[in-house]
Amino acid sequence: MASTYSFDIVSDFDRQELVNAVDQTVREIKSRYDLKDTQTTVELGEEAININTDSEFTLDAVHTILTTKAAKRNLSLKIFDYGKSESAGGNRVRQEIKLRKGISSEIAKQISKLIRDEFKKLQASIQGDTVRVSAKSKDDLQLVIQRLKQEDYPVALQFTNYR
Structure with a gap:
């Protein structure tokens, strides 16, 4: 595990x-x-x-x-x-x-700031035009996905490589 x-x-x-x-x-x-x-x-x-x-x-x-x-x-x-x-x-x-393809650095910063402010146990790191979110609990990651779906960003967001 x-x-x-x-x-x-x-x-x-x-x-x-x-x-x-x-x-x-x-x-x-x-x-x-x-x-x-x-x-x-x-x-x-x-x-x-x-x-x-x-x-x-x-x-x-x-x-x-x-x-x-x-x-x-x-x-x-x-x-x-x-x-x-x-x-x-x-x-x-x-x-x-x-x-439009990829997340601009501006939007990536907004996403990582939102994650840092609302979810203290999670880490968000910007990697080029993607943002990687990591945590010790899968439930916390599910909460982040639900929270980001509530936001209205000018780009379409998908969630991949869920491990």
Whole structure:
């Protein structure tokens, strides 16, 4: 039996589920009557999604479709960082949606401070873009997970490597 237990707090998403959500979005755009002739493109890159369409109205419709498909695939909507929409020549509109991955040092400091203030027996250490929490009791770790789920951070949090 281990003397200490730990888990990692990370901010990540399932890349394959995102690929599936974008593919479903493209299929729905091609089949919807109001979007069929807009020549809308949705391209998934390594760190961003690029949308190119003919108006702000269709851009909003594409956002709605994308967020709906992502939510149905259990992807947090906090992974999307919407950039400004800009004109792209020929009365077209382009927008880049960056994909958030990893916990920034600012948020990691907030999380570790919350753990230190509310749970005296636990240790939280920042390791790059993850936060490792360790304790002598698994029950204490469960309490930390429940407490962090109550907070509303600007990134999606997952709890991994529970040992």
